[in-house]
Amino acid sequence: MTRINLTVDGAKVSDDVEPRTLLVHYLRETLGKTGTVVGCDTSNCGACTVHLDGKSVKSCNVLAVQADGADVTTIEGLAQDGELHPVQAAFHECHALQCGYCTPGMIMQSVDLLKDNPNPSEDEIRVGLEGNLCRCTGYHNIVRAVQTAAAGASEGGQA
């Protein structure tokens, strides 16, 4: 077992983990943060995307021990004071989900994308989300949601 200390969604946590524990399993099974989901065995789907020290990563492809000392934000840490994050609100408004399984990862990656590029073109959104797969929507409404969130931010909201 290896001791790890990190911050997850603003709370300090400290646990002994097996070195082989994947970050996603640590989040889900040890911390109960089941908002972050596992959609594949191959690191393709992006459903498990979280932010590690402010950058999007696939949490099924990071060892929990590699995250020792880091600051992790999951989908559960996005809303502030009961208010949906603007990207969450835009996904809701644009009906950017059907079954919803890809949604936590899509939203976390969209937030990362908008941080680097607050005004992305449609093409930049599609490329920026290429590591996230959706089996339901055909992506159109997801792209619209990201555009809507970007437009809201440029009108003075925050994203």
Added chain:
Amino acid sequence: MIPAQFDYAAPTSVEEALALLAEHGDEAKVIAGGQSLLPVLRMRLNAPGIVVDLGRIEGLSGVRDDGDVLTVGAMTTHAEMLGNPLVAEHAALVTKAVHHLADAQIRHRGTFGGALAHADPAGDMGAPALALDAEFVIAGQSGVRTVPASDFFVDLFETAIGEDELLVGVRLPKHTGWGAHYEKFVRVAHQWPIVAVAATVKAEGGTITEARVGLTNMGSTPLRATAVEQALTGQPATEETVRAAAASAADGTAPPSDLNGDSDYRRHLATVLTRRAVLAAAGG
């Protein structure tokens, strides 16, 4: 799926890491960003006794201007390479290629040195490194040695790095002012290329004075298309001459056959992608 049990060490210096490798021999596996290694461990295609994590060693990342070369720390992430102005100016071929490597999340974790040390023949960094005549800086207990790209890639997933050695940096000779393009052929987004071509050319007044062409996934290692490079030298950068030169792109290669395409198809792709890559490189 989860990996088999392993021990874990997170050394804080290169010396400490080398001592661990010497102690554990072929039981040890080095993890950099882990974006190639973790899928392998999860599929249990490999089950090391100990994983040595380079993530806690200071000073292994970043790009430094060293006169005629850029020195890239082995732990520099793909995302850092993509956004680095020195790389864009002096080694544009890497910028072009890394843009097509995997996806944003993988580029945040995956490293330049890790990808090259992994030596997947379908990896996107090998052909550009080979085309740019990169030099690999390898540390061992008896000191540091430098290996040219032409000797670095030995076979499928095999490099000149010894079991008790570490890749600590990569030197990229500056190709300032050279046009560059990476033409990657894939069936679905964020996948490994079926074939890709890395081309960088120096052109003066519409004439190609020098050309470097690297091939991805055309054999067990990245390859140089030297016949194409020679045929292009001194030629005008026109569709006609580039097409003629690109016809020999697959000469001497033995590409794999798999579900994505058989060997002959890859040989054909190499000529088409070489033409496109060279024309795009000469045009920009």
